[in-house]
Amino acid sequence: MDTTTADSALPRARGIDRVIDILECLKENRTPMTIGDISRKIRAPRSSTYEIVARLAEAGMLEIDNANRAFFGRAIYFYADAYLASQPLLRHGRSEVLRLAKVHGETAQLCMLVGNKYTVGFMQPGASLFRIISEIGVLVPIPWTASGRLLVGGMTPDEIHALIPDEDFRLPSGRTIDFDSFLADVERGMKANVMMTVGLSDTYTCCLAAAIRDERGHPIATLCFMIPANSEQARAQELLSHLNEAAARISSAMSRELAE
Amino acid sequence: MDTTTADSALPRARGIDRVIDILECLKENRTPMTIGDISRKIRAPRSSTYEIVARLAEAGMLEIDNANRAFFGRAIYFYADAYLASQPLLRHGRSEVLRLAKVHGETAQLCMLVGNKYTVGFMQPGASLFRIISEIGVLVPIPWTASGRLLVGGMTPDEIHALIPDEDFRLPSGRTIDFDSFLADVERGMKANVMMTVGLSDTYTCCLAAAIRDERGHPIATLCFMIPANSEQARAQELLSHLNEAAARISSAMSRELAE
DNA sequence: ACAGCGTGTCCAGTATATAGGACAACGCGA
DNA sequence: TCGCGTTGTCCTATATACTGGACACGCTGT
Numbered sequence: 001m002d003t004t005t006a007d008s009a010l011p012r013a014r015g016i017d018r019v020i021d022i023l024e025c026l027k028e029n030r031t032p033m034t035i036g037d038i039s040r041k042i043r044a045p046r047s048s049t050y051e052i053v054a055r056l057a058e059a060g061m062l063e064i065d066n067a068n069r070a071f072f073g074r075a076i077y078f079y080a081d082a083y084l085a086s087q088p089l090l091r092h093g094r095s096e097v098l099r100l101a102k103v104h105g106e107t108a109q110l111c112m113l114v115g116n117k118y119t120v121g122f123m124q125p126g127a128s129l130f131r132i133i134s135e136i137g138v139l140v141p142i143p144w145t146a147s148g149r150l151l152v153g154g155m156t157p158d159e160i161h162a163l164i165p166d167e168d169f170r171l172p173s174g175r176t177i178d179f180d181s182f183l184a185d186v187e188r189g190m191k192a193n194v195m196m197t198v199g200l201s202d203t204y205t206c207c208l209a210a211a212i213r214d215e216r217g218h219p220i221a222t223l224c225f226m227i228p229a230n231s232e233q234a235r236a237q238e239l240l241s242h243l244n245e246a247a248a249r250i251s252s253a254m255s256r257e258l259a260e
Numbered sequence: 261m262d263t264t265t266a267d268s269a270l271p272r273a274r275g276i277d278r279v280i281d282i283l284e285c286l287k288e289n290r291t292p293m294t295i296g297d298i299s300r301k302i303r304a305p306r307s308s309t310y311e312i313v314a315r316l317a318e319a320g321m322l323e324i325d326n327a328n329r330a331f332f333g334r335a336i337y338f339y340a341d342a343y344l345a346s347q348p349l350l351r352h353g354r355s356e357v358l359r360l361a362k363v364h365g366e367t368a369q370l371c372m373l374v375g376n377k378y379t380v381g382f383m384q385p386g387a388s389l390f391r392i393i394s395e396i397g398v399l400v401p402i403p404w405t406a407s408g409r410l411l412v413g414g415m416t417p418d419e420i421h422a423l424i425p426d427e428d429f430r431l432p433s434g435r436t437i438d439f440d441s442f443l444a445d446v447e448r449g450m451k452a453n454v455m456m457t458v459g460l461s462d463t464y465t466c467c468l469a470a471a472i473r474d475e476r477g478h479p480i481a482t483l484c485f486m487i488p489a490n491s492e493q494a495r496a497q498e499l500l501s502h503l504n505e506a507a508a509r510i511s512s513a514m515s516r517e518l519a520e
Numbered sequence: 521a522c523a524g525c526g527t528g529t530c531c532a533g534t535a536t537a538t539a540g541g542a543c544a545a546c547g548c549g550a
Numbered sequence: 551t552c553g554c555g556t557t558g559t560c561c562t563a564t565a566t567a568c569t570g571g572a573c574a575c576g577c578t579g580t
Contacts, residue, residue, distance in 0.1 A: 012538060012565060016275045016312060020319045023339055030342050036556065045539050050558075052276060052538095059280040060374075068557085072343035074374065077350070077381075078397030079283055080340030082290050083332035090337070098358075114320075114334065121337075137338030272535055272568060296526065305569055310528070312568095328527085 018044055018052050022062075023072075027137065032069035088257050089212070089221055092250045094122045096223060100246060101126050104225070104239060111147040111209070112221040114139060116163050118148045121221070134226075141168030143177050146197040146207040147222035153190035153211065154218050157183055172201060190219075193247070194240045198229050206231055210243035215255040223247050278304055278312050283332075286322075287397065292329035348517050349472070349481055352510045354382045356483060360506060361386050364485070364499060371407040371469070372481040374399060376423050378408045381481070394486075401428030403437050406457040406467040407482040413450035413471065414478050417443055432461060450479075453507070454500045458489050466491055470503035475515040483507050 021042040026033060033041070039049035053070050056062040060075035084090055093110035100108040101124035110122040117139035134140070142148035142164050152160050160183065169177045189195040194210045201207075209224035223243045227236065281302040286293060293301075299309035313330050316322040320335035344350055353370035360368040361384035370382040377399035394400070402408035402424050412420050420443065429437045449455040454470045461467075469484035483503050487496065 012567095014275060014567070015537070016279060016315050016567095018538090019276060019279060020315075020321070023321075023335070024319075027335075027339055027342055030345070032346070034557085036558095045541095046557085047540070047559090048538055055276050055280075059284075061280070061283075071346055072339050074343075074397075075283070075287075076336065076339045077343050079287055079332050079336045081396045082287055083334075083337050085290070086292070086331055136341045137334075272537095274537070275567070276537095278568090294527085296528095305571095306527085307529085307570075308568055 013044065013048075015052060018042070018048060019056065022049070022052065022056070022070075026062075026071060030135070032065055032067075032071035034067075034069050038070065088254050089250070090121060092253055093212070093221060093223070096246045096250060097122050097124050100124075100223065100225070100242065104242060106239065107226045109134070109147075109224050109226065110221060111145070111151070111224055113142070113148075113151050116142070116165065116168075118142050118145050118151065126225075140201070141165075143169050143182055144171060144201040146195040146200070146209040147224050149182070149185045149195050149197070150189045150193075150209055150211040150222050151219050152186055155186075160186065173203070194244050196236060196240065204229050206236065208236060208240050208243060210240065210247040212247045212254075213251045215258055223250075273304065273308075275312060278302070278308060279316065282309070282312065282316070282322075282330075286331060290395070292325055292327075292331035294327075294329050298330065348514050349510070350381060352513055353472070353481060353483070356506045356510055357382050357384050360384075360483065360485070360502065364502060366499065367486045369394070369407075369484050369486065370481060371405070371411070371484055373402070373408075373411050376402070376425065376428075378402050378405050378411065386485075400461070401425075403429050403442055404431060404461040406455040406460070406469040407484050409442070409445045409455050409457075410449045410453070410469055410471040410482050411479050412446055415446075420446065433463070454504050456496060456500065464489050466496065468496060468500050468503060470500065470507040472507045472514075473511045475518055483510075 021044065022038055025038055025041050029041075035049050035053055036046065038044075038053070039046045042049075053062060053064075057064050057070065057073065060073045062070045063073035064070055084094075089112075090110070097108045097110050100106075105127035107126040108124050109120050111118060112121050113119070118141070119139050120134050120136050123134065123136060140148075142152060152163065155163070161179070169179065169182070171177065185195065189211070193213075194208070196206065196208050198206045206227050206229045207224060208227065209222040211219040212221045212223065214220045223246050225239050225243060227239070281304065282298055285298055285301050289301075295309050295313055296306065298304075298313070299306045302309075313322060313324075317324050317330065317333065320333045322330045323333035324330055344354075349372075350370070357368045357370050360366075365387035367386040368384050369380050371378060372381050373379070378401070379399050380394050380396050383394065383396060400408075402412060412423065415423070421439070429439065429442070431437065445455070449471070453473075454468070456466065456468050458466045466487050466489045467484060468487065469482040471479040472481045472483065474480045483506050485499050485503060487499070
C-alpha cells in the first residue's frame, strides 16, 4: 500500500515525503478527504498533517472545501497543463481518444507503460451502456491487457522476463498465463501492430489495441477500445482497423514534429 | 517575481517551500530547466535543489530528460486528472471550448477569477492565422479583459473596489480606466450576460465573452472568443450569441448535477 | 596549456521543522 | 445527562534537513 517510503519504522519524516504521501493518498482516494483521514491513511501525526496541508493549500496545490476536506487544487491543474504541452504523445493521444470515442461510440483509451506496469493515460467513456472502470494512472500488470502485449514489442524474451514480475502473470481469475504463449502474442502483435484479447482482466471485456510507435519503430503507447466480450467479430475487426489508422496518424505526426 | 515566500532575507527555507518554488518556477518557464538554472531562479543553494529535485523526480512529480533538465512529470498529470474529475466547471468548460474553437474556427477560452486576478483556465487556438498568446494560469488584472467585467457581476461597487488593486486599472498601453465607466460595463454585462471589448489588453484584439453562472445566478466563469479587432460587427454578434448559448448550457448542466 | 565557468557529489554544523501531547470545543449515542 | 471519539489549535524539545563550502570533473575560449 505504501507507495513511497516509510513503512513500519517511525523515524521523523521529511516534509517533502509527507507532501508526496498526501498527494498519492488523494490520488488513490479520488475524492476529498478530511485531514484526520489523511493523517491516518499516511500514518502521519495530525499536527504535521495540518501544517503541511495548510501550506499546500496556501500555494493552491490543494483546496479545502467548506466541509474542511482537502483535495487537489488549481495549481496542480496549471502544472499539468504545462506538462501536457511538453508531451506530444499525450496531446495527440488525447484528441484521438476523444475522436474515437465520439465517432465509434465505444470507450477509448490511451495506454502506456510506467516502469514495469501498464497504465491508462487518458480515457473517454463510450456512448453505450457498457462501461469500463479503469481509472487514469492506476498501475496494472502488463500481461493482463492487450496493450501490454504490444507495448513490450521489440524487446527480447530475456528483457521481457526481466521486466515483468512473475506474479504479474497470474490473472485476477487465478489462472496463470504461460510465458511462451505470452511471447507468441507479443511477436504477433509486433507484426500486425494490433492485438485483441477477450476475457483477460475480467470475463466480460474484449480489449482491442493498436500500437503508436516512435521514429525508430518502437511501441511507446497504444490506443484501445474496450467492448463487450460477446461483440461480433466483424465489428471488432473494423474497430481494430480504425485504431490502427489513428495510431499511425499519431506516430507520423510525432516523427514529423521531432524532425522540425 | 517571487510568487510565494522568501525574498530578500535568507533564513533557512523549508523543503516544502522549495518544492513550491520549484514547481512555480517551472510553470512560469514552461520548458525544462537545468538544476543550476532552477536554483538561481528560486535563489536556493544548489545542494538543496539537487536534493529536492531528485526526490520529486523519484516520486514522478518531475522528470529529468537526457540533458539533465527537469520538468513536470506524469504524477502531476494524474493528480490533475483527479482534480478535473472533481470539477464539473472545468470538465464541461473544456469540452465546450474545444467545440467552440472547432465549429467557429476562432480561439476560444474558459476564464475565471483566481483571487483578485483574471486567468485563463483552458484555451483552444482557432483555425485562423490570428493567434492569441495568453497562457493557461497566468494572472491578469481584471479590468484588462471583457471576462473580468462579467466575473465581478453581482458584487457591490464597494466590494469591487476592495477587490481590485488601483494599479490594475492602468492598461499596458498606459491609459487608465475610469472606475465609474468600469462599473457601468459591469452592470450592463450583468444584464446582458455578454460583453465585448476592443483593444483593451492590446490594440489588435477584440474579446467576446459570456458568463457561466452558478445555481444562484452568480457568475463563476466565462467562455470567450479572441478575434481580430477589425472583425465585422455582425460576425461578433453572432459569436456572442453562440457563446451565450454554450455558457447557458454549462450553467444548467452544473445546476442539474448539483441537484442530484 | 591554462584559466574560468558550470556541473554533480559529498560532508559536517546548526537552525528549525516535525513529533507528540495537552487542551477546549464539538457531535453523537446511550 | 454524561461519556467517548473526533476536530482544530497551540506549545515545547530534539532529531535532522538544509546550508555552505570544498572537491573533482568536463567544458570552452584564448
